[in-house]
Amino acid sequence: MNFPDLSVDLGRGLILPNPVGLASGTAGYGFELRQLIDLDRLGALFTKGTTLHPREGNPPPRVAEVRGGMLNAIGLHNPGVDHVASTYAPEFSRWSIPVVVNVAGGSVEDYLECLDRLERAEGFAGYELNISCPNIANGLDFGRDPAAAGRLVAAARARTGRHLMVKLSPNVTDIAAVARAVEEAGADSVSAVNTYVGMKIHRGIRAPVLPGRGTGGLSGPVIKPLALAAVAQVRAAVRIPVVGVGGIMDADDALEYLIAGADAIQVGTATFVNPAAALEVLDGLLTAGERAGVSRLEELHHPTPSSSGDGLALSR
Amino acid sequence: MNFPDLSVDLGRGLILPNPVGLASGTAGYGFELRQLIDLDRLGALFTKGTTLHPREGNPPPRVAEVRGGMLNAIGLHNPGVDHVASTYAPEFSRWSIPVVVNVAGGSVEDYLECLDRLERAEGFAGYELNISCPNIANGLDFGRDPAAAGRLVAAARARTGRHLMVKLSPNVTDIAAVARAVEEAGADSVSAVNTYVGMKIHRGIRAPVLPGRGTGGLSGPVIKPLALAAVAQVRAAVRIPVVGVGGIMDADDALEYLIAGADAIQVGTATFVNPAAALEVLDGLLTAGERAGVSRLEELHHPTPSSSGDGLALSR
Amino acid sequence: MIRPLSDLGRARDETGEVVAVEALEGGMVEITARLPRLATTARPGEFAQLRAWAGVDPLLRRPFSVAWTAGELCSFVLEAVGAGTRLLVALRPGDPLQALGPLGNGFHLDPVPARAVIVSGGLGCAPFPLLVRELRQGGCADVTVLSGAATASRLYPAERFRRGDDAVRVVEATDDGSQGRRGLVTELVAGACEETAAVYACGPNPMLAALAEALRHLAPPPERAEVSLEAPMGCGFGTCLGCALPAAGGEWFLCCRRGPVMEVSQVDWPGLLALPPAHVA
């Protein structure tokens, strides 16, 4: 065990060796990154959103860069749940990184059938229900409506004894209400947030860069202030663990999520820029913990005795 | 009249000499900026959010910078509607820039009483109903709920023959639904968007920088991809004019809003960085129009005949 | 006596050229730039909104007191505490520097007092070289600067307060006694301020609050006692309403227009000290 001990117990048997996960859709199913970095040191791998049937994804272009971020409209390109259950899960069981399968669907039945098929497999540590994918038709419906989200989660809860995390959409009026609904329905934890609906305009062609409606999911550093607010709102609304995600590039960013109330974090877009980003976040947290001489992660970020200080000082 | 002619008719008598306005809350009531720039060249001045009673605003700190943007929690600090009606409006009537009074309130009665008191005054060109201020208690309620927004706007519509613009909140599940509701209730135009709920964490004090709940309204370049998507969604949902606002720093940004479907734009945070930012946007649009040899603004941004081009080319 | 709002009529946005960047001891840097408008219009205690970078990170300009003017030249004293100041202290001669100013209400000099005491804490020195000169040129015979810092290297050099005027007295104090008196600079106030017509101060809020307390016990109190304050600023010219600070009597005042210089009596000192720290280093 590392010192400081950075392990995080998210409940129902999902104990992460450390709070640094790889966000869904940014690390595939781990096979590529395993060849580039020491994946097994990380806290968790959240797989690409997996659907009942294989999906080809959206037409290109699927990604576009904006200042400090990127838009994606991948459209849940994935090999389908059977392939994951039969081919990938056995591989996962040989890895020491806990794998959480991100599941997406267009209907309650889709989700439940996915779970049923995965339930027969071994090798992964839990589910992250993606109720918030903005890139498929109706994909937002569950994430938008607390009641619908609650019904979905209650049904999923009845199908599995594994850890059930719910990935929240930030594109809602009241994310806290959705968080409360899924907690009441039996979710073990929530992750916040998925991408924000954004658009890039190409002046040359006088049209959006991304095809279709022209919108995509915004991720990267640019969303950090928004996602931090969402995490704080969710933290205040529920008692279950909260996994923070959005624009984390380094250990400082991760610390800010922990301060805002996250129990663990996920590194997403940063991995594209630097495949070792999540490892560097982990190392940064370890170093910070060692320097501060703390033994547990919480001590690194719990609020200071008084968060009001010495005023707006010329503090030199 | 300038050539190209950049004037924009927003309806019900509100004709802007050009599409470049100053966003509410970033230009006060014009008195400061008049001393710094040639205000009268601009398309419109949207005043600070004005409430029935004078408001002192929130405790400091009220602003905090984040990467590519800023958070504010001003709390509608303003001198109250009577002061605006009796002291400011007579001044406005001497200016050639059209002034639109931004009105905010905590209840329908607040808004209506504001309108009634302003109706007796001359010197301004219309109202922008701020149904989306995230910094006062209940301030979000109207902006959040299409039905509530519709009721408010219908009541306001009954009180005034002046132009009635409604400023939409982006912190909602479905901004198009709110836009449709206020259009149906009689709004002459909509402006989109107000600020996004965001948070900045101070690692040193292990707490949010802004006081209270720690959240503030995010503005500046960082919100442009989000606001462009919101404007496009609103544009697709309503027939009334749409005024785009969010992170516009230069004429290129303004052009992107026009392409996304805005009829006019507002420059907000950029004015803090450069008091002449809006003028530079205007000059940039004029230059672009002259270069392109167009006579009307629309020709600068209407979609090209085919917005599908020559593929993902090594286009050299 | 409520101070009027600052006069924005003199403010201009000007892009000048850096002519000198001097590193002082302890991390302070004095940047001098050719900014003819600002140099000829700025008064002591006024500030400028500076920017010396392209792009949007940092986004906002940063406020700095005008420390000195000479012909077309204007100087600022600062230290790298964050992203913006890091970029500013890295400037080289020849680099462009954008300045919007003068902004804010400066120190009150009308009438010029016969005796003046200046209380400077750390980087709170910044507005005082110019104030010293204007006091002296206005006929103030007796100018004393009480200059404090944590330790010797953090003291602004006495000569830079004087800038050649040897009649100006500089008395120093350091927390650790490494130079001048050991202790807080505010402990020197009682002794120095007797029969003083005007006290001007700038420094950390706790220092200014201690000064306010010390002045309450002075009999007779100085006719004029002014402090220069700081707030996070969105604009610097009164339109963002972001720079509110607590005023005596329970309301807020805008630091960029009612201030940054305030009468000691007009500040809500407990309120100021209780603010959550937005600018903690």
Added chain:
Amino acid sequence: MIRPLSDLGRARDETGEVVAVEALEGGMVEITARLPRLATTARPGEFAQLRAWAGVDPLLRRPFSVAWTAGELCSFVLEAVGAGTRLLVALRPGDPLQALGPLGNGFHLDPVPARAVIVSGGLGCAPFPLLVRELRQGGCADVTVLSGAATASRLYPAERFRRGDDAVRVVEATDDGSQGRRGLVTELVAGACEETAAVYACGPNPMLAALAEALRHLAPPPERAEVSLEAPMGCGFGTCLGCALPAAGGEWFLCCRRGPVMEVSQVDWPGLLALPPAHVA
């Protein structure tokens, strides 16, 4: 024959030092950096994800073909078309350059063809100096480069394709006739490709589509016909799924792993040409 996924096992993230930045005519720049791992492992047609800036704007790395290797040195040929390339061409010797690679599937060289024709359009030249060398070293006796551009200054210098190997033939064409044949480079294909075992091409999509069309009319067709394609890339190593391009048969393939080099027959050419232009200059 479906190409296998690229081998990520050789890819490493390496920070090297720029040793030379040469400006060619017409805006092209060749950057050479000490990147020992990449230089010794990269094969023709493979690429690296480059980054030479701090901060988050630009955010993502940018993909560039490995143009040449020599000992520990690795070269890239590019042009400033946007923010990222502007920063890259502004590099100076001594600056750090971060490279993740080699990535992607390169050109097929097994077995080395007896005769090879390379079709290069504009900056599509980038992967070919290395390919020419590997072909020749592998025993390909007859390498012809058909090099096209809009105008003379936009032609990649013939000598840079050859790099000292005078047996390599370079035939040029320009749209305006200012150098070589007047016309499109693809018009040379029919004449040059007879009895050619392998054709390798890189350039704008319309050029590659025209090539595909020209090859359809060739009898017998070359045994191997490969094109290097481009897509906007999020990662370059297969996890973002952002670089999809239309494959013959109606599905997508990932440019970064199934490509960037594809068999001509595996590309959905009408689909490719119909894509909305994400990279319009």
